[in-house]
Amino acid sequence: MFPTPCNWLLRQNKLLKFQNTLPVLDELVGGLHPGQIIELCGPSGIGKSQVCWHLIRDCLNAGKNVAMISSRKIQDYDLENLPNLSNLSISYASSVYNLLVSLAAVNSMSVSLVVIDGIQPLLQAVLGSANFKGQALLNEVKCGIGTVSVKSLVIYTNGLVSVGDGNHGPALGRAWEVAPSVRIMMLRDREGGRVMWRNREVTARLEIGDQGVEISWN
Amino acid sequence: MALPITSLPIPQSTVRYLSSRNVVYLSDLLKTLPWLDSYNEESVILQMEELNLPEVHRRLLTDFLINHLHQTAFQAPQIGKKLVPIITFSSSLDSLLCGGIFPNEIVEFLGEPGSGTSQLCMQLAVDCSIPEMFGGRACKSLLIDCNGDTCNIRLNQMAKATLTHLNLIARSAEEKDITSKLTVDELLSKVYTARCTNYTQLIALINTVSKDCNYGAIIIDALATHFRHEFEDMRQRTNIIAEFSNKLHKLCIDAPVSLIIVNQVRMDGEGSIQPCLGESWSHTATRRIFLRRVSTDVYSATIMKGKRSGETANFRISSRGIRDCPAQ
Numbered sequence: 342m343f344p345t346p347c348n349w350l351l352r353q354n355k356l357l358k359f360q361n362t363l364p365v366l367d368e369l370v371g372g373l374h375p376g377q378i379i380e381l382c383g384p385s386g387i388g389k390s391q392v393c394w395h396l397i398r399d400c401l402n403a404g405k406n407v408a409m410i411s412s413r414k415i416q417d418y419d420l421e422n423l424p425n426l427s428n429l430s431i432s433y434a435s436s437v438y439n440l441l442v443s444l445a446a447v448n449s450m451s452v453s454l455v456v457i458d459g460i461q462p463l464l465q466a467v468l469g470s471a472n473f474k475g476q477a478l479l480n481e482v483k484c485g486i487g488t489v490s491v492k493s494l495v496i497y498t499n500g501l502v503s504v505g506d507g508n509h510g511p512a513l514g515r516a517w518e519v520a521p522s523v524r525i526m527m528l529r530d531r532e533g534g535r536v537m538w539r540n541r542e543v544t545a546r547l548e549i550g551d552q553g554v555e556i557s558w559n
Numbered sequence: 560m561a562l563p564i565t566s567l568p569i570p571q572s573t574v575r576y577l578s579s580r581n582v583v584y585l586s587d588l589l590k591t592l593p594w595l596d597s598y599n600e601e602s603v604i605l606q607m608e609e610l611n612l613p614e615v616h617r618r619l620l621t622d623f624l625i626n627h628l629h630q631t632a633f634q635a636p637q638i639g640k641k642l643v644p645i646i647t648f649s650s651s652l653d654s655l656l657c658g659g660i661f662p663n664e665i666v667e668f669l670g671e672p673g674s675g676t677s678q679l680c681m682q683l684a685v686d687c688s689i690p691e692m693f694g695g696r697a698c699k700s701l702l703i704d705c706n707g708d709t710c711n712i713r714l715n716q717m718a719k720a721t722l723t724h725l726n727l728i729a730r731s732a733e734e735k736d737i738t739s740k741l742t743v744d745e746l747l748s749k750v751y752t753a754r755c756t757n758y759t760q761l762i763a764l765i766n767t768v769s770k771d772c773n774y775g776a777i778i779i780d781a782l783a784t785h786f787r788h789e790f791e792d793m794r795q796r797t798n799i800i801a802e803f804s805n806k807l808h809k810l811c812i813d814a815p816v817s818l819i820i821v822n823q824v825r826m827d828g829e830g831s832i833q834p835c836l837g838e839s840w841s842h843t844a845t846r847r848i849f850l851r852r853v854s855t856d857v858y859s860a861t862i863m864k865g866k867r868s869g870e871t872a873n874f875r876i877s878s879r880g881i882r883d884c885p886a887q
Contacts, residue, residue, distance in 0.1 A: 385841030386864030408633060412805070413845060414663040414812045417638050418866070430633035435809035441562060441585065446633060462808070465801035465839055474566045481562045500842045512839060549868075 350376075358494075359403040359453050361396065365545050365556040369537065370523045375453070378490050378520070382499045382511040383527030387535055388549050389498040393456045394419055395553040396496065401425045405453035408493075410434050410443045412459035422552075437467050437478050444485035447493075455489055457497035461512050468514065476516060483520045490522075497521075564588060569623050573616045643696050645686050645776055645817060647679065648721075649874035649883045656848075657866055660776070662815035665807060667844035669822050669834050674850040675858040675876055676821045677708035680780045682881040683819060685717045687776045688749035692737055693725055698775025702752045703764060706781040709752055718746045720879035758785040758799070765806055772814040783823040783835040797839055804843040820844065857884055 358374040381389040434440040468475040504510040526538040535547040544559040562585040607621045644659030670676045684702045689695025729735045755761040790796040827833045846865030861871045
């Protein structure tokens with residue numbers, strides 16, 4: 342690859358952005374364009390997958406291709422209201438090696454959006470005190486995601502772990518903390534509403550409806 | 560991928576053999592297998608036999624390919640035919656569950672002791688064998704008992720009550736014909752029970768069942784029992800649970816099974832009720848339902864995660880099994 346001026350690359354990437362109906366999320370993450378790796382981190386049931394499906398629907402509406410790598414079976418009711426189903430490709434990953442092979446395969450497809458739903462169970466199984474190969478595999482996954490993100494927007498969902506004193510942090514350890522370009526923490530506030538945080542400073546409010554999600558500034 | 564083959568879960572002897580054949584990275588290995596795009600187990604075994612590998616390496620590599628690289632093909636999804644849910648015999652609970660428990664999903668039931676979880680498990684196991692003519696799934700079910708709460712006498716009671724119910728609602732001649740020939744024995748012959756006394760047995764059972772699963776529902780009563788008290792090393796527990804969760808997902812993807820898992824709850828530092836087994840387990844289930852005992856025989860179910868999150872429904876547990884609460 343020849344050296345390319347960065348502002349040209351950034352402009353190209355921004356041009357490749359697909360039309361989306363979540364302008365607040367767009368601003369929160371600094372742009373939903375290729376080159377971004379977005380991590381949605383939060384406790385179970387807070388709506389990470391819902392946000393992903395909303396973005397998939399937007400991308401399919403714009404006529405672009407979407408690739409999804411999922412660790413859990415996708416139900417028919419998720420696929421019900423999606424247009425242009427032939428532009429969506431789904432692959433199931435039940436172990437890290439599956440994930441690596443799928444990421445390599447995505448490279449040869451031309452997709453605008455890559456969603457990896459449920460990356461935590463895949464990677465958690467190889468990490469641990471007895472398994473020093475775990476970090477190497479984590480690194481490989483990071484590189485794989487990085488390569489894919491050159492041409493597409495990558496979004497994946499992670500979970501939380503407790504980090505002592507009742508606090509929670511993103512799962513998968515310190516080495517994984519630097520993997521995404523933006524990490525969005527989704528938490529419940531005192532009244533039970535859902536809040537999305539970026540870098541513990543900027544917040545937005547999430548509401549889940551029948552037709553999709555709504556994100557507004559806090 | 561520049562992932563060296565030493566990181567793969569294959570033994571050192573096979574790694575050495577592959578390096579002698581100049582296969583050093585995972586990408587090299589995949590290059591020798593050009594048919595990775597779409598294949599099933601039989602074709603993997605056949606095509607591995609065509610390559611001239613020594614027997615022991617061939618077997619190990621085939622195992623690795625089947626277990627880890629299976630089904631990585633990208634496919635466009637198709638909305639399949641209408642799926643038949645497993646009902647719970649309580650219409651309020653069924654409508655809360657959007658019809659019941661569907662195939663290919665993992666549903667988690669949480670509750671304190673005495674909140675109706677084991678009764679619900681037994682009822683779901685019996686409901687799997689309802690004939691198709693009456694809107695049931697007519698499939699085998701496996702009830703894995705970790706606690707010792709499954710009672711054959713109670714299953715018998717529930718099956719008898721189901722048969723009585725089917726006899727009452729049979730209208731057409733065909734339906735009456737089926738119910739007249741149906742016996743409690745036949746209904747119960749489709750319900751299999753297994754007892755696990757530690758987590759290794761549980762994992763071994765799931766491994767055996769995954770190989771060729773012809774059950775329609777697998778119900779694990781109290782998953783947390785063996786994981787709560789046997790582990791000193793919490794990291795090891797997290798890893799084992801994560802791998803178990805992967806196996807369960809793979810089982811759901813490969814076969815049209817419904818996985819129903821009962822979990823226990825604990826009190827955390829601030830006095831609120833939390834599910835057991837930690838945050839990493841919480842992401843496994845696609846739906847989570849919290850059960851609670853309201854009064855003598857009235858119980859309530861609240862959806863914590865999944866469609867209709869936050870809604871509640873009441874049901875009753877009587878001598879016949881799970882039924883609706885009588886209208887006020």
